[in-house]
Amino acid sequence: MPFLTDGDINKQLSRGEMTLHCRRRTLGEETTIRLLEEMLGLLMGSRGNDSFGVSLYDSERMEHILCVQRKHVKCIQDPPGVALYIKTGELTKGGVRLPVYRCARVFSSTAQPLHTSYSGDLLHFVNDNYQKLFGRKVVPEFCPPSRYTDLIGMQYLFRQTGQALQDMHPDS
Template identity: 50%
Template structure:
């Protein structure tokens, strides 16, 4: 990366979260393991958190919907179980946790699925033994997962009313087709054998 910093001092290069997760997933015995989806979901939750203000607004909208459906005084658990991933992605912004918290949470996820909780009904472990070596190699890249400071990754495209509550509708640049196309452009633009498809690159 030193060559980039020298030639383009204002170029921010971040590691794409999905590609980072796939690096750890190499330590899984098979992606058809019944716990694979749960593991990847926990891994994502270890890296990202939802914007609290957006999440509170969505919870209130869902609560009002339940009240309108004649569910009196719905509890927090009643509300949370009815929130699906599509709604969260549509109305709530996500951000990366701090480097320290991500490291601690990923360690906890690996320890959880690396024990008895990581075995299926046949006793097959989710992980190969090399999962710990992979994690040791990837820990140094956790810092590269941070969202670039001062860069707006979300654009509000409109609003939607649910339960009488007006919710923002967001579009995220993270993981979008346009971003992947930008990776391809950079690979062609910068001379030499340079592979940038695994990185989120932002010109400040």
């Protein structure tokens, strides 16, 4: 449709449709750092002020955070030479065949987990009871935290002093 502009087309496409048909990639470490610095520069100026003109950000703290976190920017970049998208099919829209992609990145996936809980205790009890009833766990990848005992606390304290705690029976 040659008479449609890019803006007209973008209005007709939902974010979900764009995710299906477009491959995204990170911009690289240097570009990401530059963009973060530009954004912080804007926020440290008048754009980072509230309606009374008071800055919402502590520039010294923000610069410190950027300095400390800068080393992690490379960790969120796409690895070179690794295909992060898999073509899973094609759809025809408006007479145009469009590829359908699935992304391997967790943070860009559109699928929602079946079970969501922020309580380790709850997940542990649900898994334990489900295991007893049905012979399998609801969330098999969940590993419950170790039970706290005084022995764990003592091991921690000894480790802080550089000394080793002798192995002993937990009931002693």
